[in-house]
Amino acid sequence: MxxxxxxxxxxxxxxxxxxxxxxxxxxxxxxxxxxxxxxxxxxxxxxxxxxxxxxxGLVNCHVHLEFSALAGTVPPQIRWEDWLDEALDGYGGLSAEEVEAGVVRGIEAVHASGAALAGEVTNTGISLPHLENSPLAYHLFYECLGFDLLEPVDLEEIFPFLGQAAAEASSPVSAGAHAPYSVSAPLFRAIGAWNQARRRPQTVHLAESRGEEEFLATGDGFFRDLLLRRGRRVGDFQPPNLAPAAYLDSLGFLHDATLAVHGVWLSLEELDRLRRTGAWLVLCPRANRYTGAGTPHVQQMLESRVNLALGTDSLAGNWDLNLFGEMLWLYRHYPAAPGELWLRLGTINGARALERSDEFGxxxxxxxxxxxxxxxxxxxxxxxxxxxxxxxxxxxxxx
Ligand SMILES: [Zn+2]
Missing domain, CATH: 2.30.40.10 (Urease, subunit C, domain 1)
Structure with missing residues (x-):
């Protein structure tokens, strides 16, 4: 002792x-x-x-370690759409070795800056063995994309990584959904069912940029162009004509084990809906400023009493992976809120969101x-x- x-x-x-x-x-x-x-x-x-x-130790609920090798190469942007293009181009130019070396440096940076536990979003799973061998505890979200999956989806057939992870009953691995503009309704349902059957938390990017609302309302705008440029089938897409949180709620995707990330453009009504479902809203305010997504309506978020936690997002879209930076930003921009609130968001709330509050937070x-x-x-x-x-x-x- x-x-x-x-x-x-x-x-x-x-x-x-x-x-x-x-x-x-x-x-x-x-x-x-x-x-x-x-x-x-x-x-x-x-x-x-x-x-x-x-x-x-802090709880950083949203990182993408795979993008760590892009540190300093994608400058802050005015328009989120420009940031996305630059980040995707940059990532496409990395070798597998560079990505992996970045993951190792990213884990080290997250842990050294004070996080004991992180919610890692991965598209390849390469961070898993490195996380297993690091002092940083983790929950891994294997991020699924597929806007053209229009039939009922066998998740493990399309994303074999989840079949391997599922074999381990105690493994801190979930299926993650990328975003409402990149995941079809059947894929959302399959992700939700997979996680719920294993009682594991899930995540989705929600209302990060303004174009999402337009796309769900009309089927048009930046995201339609993006999907077409990436060769996705959008011709028969029937826009639900619902706001982003309402749309996910209609698919049964929002509940108390869902981490909805960003929420920059959620209206008060949408925030209220999120609160009613019990879902977590993961704020990444410096990342939102960096990528040009906008400034989250934190005052409204506090008033709505939605469950809040914090993340840094990635080194492609933030200055660093230090969660204290998010707390400092919030503290300086919302001086009327008690300072300890921001530390609570970055500790116990994050631990509850990732369902690890028996050990952390x-x-x-x-x-x-x-x-x-x-x-x-x-x-x-x-x-x-x-x-x-x-x-x-x-x-x-x-x-
Ligand atoms: Zn993200």
Whole structure:
């Protein structure tokens, strides 16, 4: 057993603890509380980290590690459509070795910046063996695309990776849906059924760009052109004439084990629908700014009381994979919200979204002792300093 103490301990599921202590026993949290109480009678080693905060490892709910090799090569864009073109072109120019080396660097960056658990979206599955051999815990979403799959779909026949993953009952692997403009209705149903049969969470990009709404309403616009350019059959597509969340809801795809990512262009009515289904909305605000998708309506999201978690998205569409950066951005843009809210989104909410809150997301007895520490001066505003220090890379693992 070892005790970690510092001027602050942030349990997340309880208020911050001044002069707090966390006792770790064989990789698990044994006790958390004020040092004066927790350390009474404790005879093991005590590691005093000094001025700063002990906190649980973060939960980054949305990354694409495969795009890590594109770091710095796709500049920030004004129009999301231009970003997509550049990112797809860039990815097409990478060798398999470059992609794999990027995955390894991406895992290292996500973990070093403070995440204990990540929701990884993959199109190839190549990140899986690397994640298995890393200290970063993960949930892998194997992303399915297929706008021209118009008959009932045998998912494992079309995506054999899922057949292999399904063989392992305890494997943290799900089927993921790319987006309403790239996944047909029968494919959405097959993905939903596959995940539900295994009681695993699922994910989908939702309302990231404005064109999605137009495409679902009229069958026209940027996405029709994109599908045609990529040789997909769209001639017989009957637009549902529904808003994006309403469309997914009509397919039974929205429920409390669904992570809908971005939601930049969801109306208040759509946010309310999402809340009623219990689905999670994963915010990636810096990524939305980087790619030109827009600025998420965070105030409306908070007012709607939809379940919120955080992600960074990829190095093709963000400055880094550091979740503290998303928290800092939110903290600076929404000063009326309590600072601790953003840390909750990046810890316990993410752990609940990925259905791993029995192990991650807070400092509570029995959970995995994935503890980090951020050195703080204690001057000025606590949350602002914490998020800025984390965003500058001053998080370090202590257990
Ligand atoms: Zn994404």
């Amino acid at each position: 070892i005790a970690h103490v510092s001027s602050w301990v942030l349990p997340i599921t309880g208020p911050p603890i001044r002069e707090g202590a966390v006792i770790v026993d064989q990789g698990r949290i044994a006790r958390v509380g004020p040092g004066a109480e927790v350390l009474r009678g404790f005879t093991g080693p005590v590691e005093d980290h000094g001025n700063g905060a002990i906190l649980p 807070s400092l509570e007895p029995g959970k995995r002792a994935a503890l980090g520490f951020v050195l703080l001066s204690g001057d000025g505003d606590f949350w602002g300093e914490l998020f800025a220090a984390g965003a500058e890379g001053r998080f370090r693992w202590i257990s």
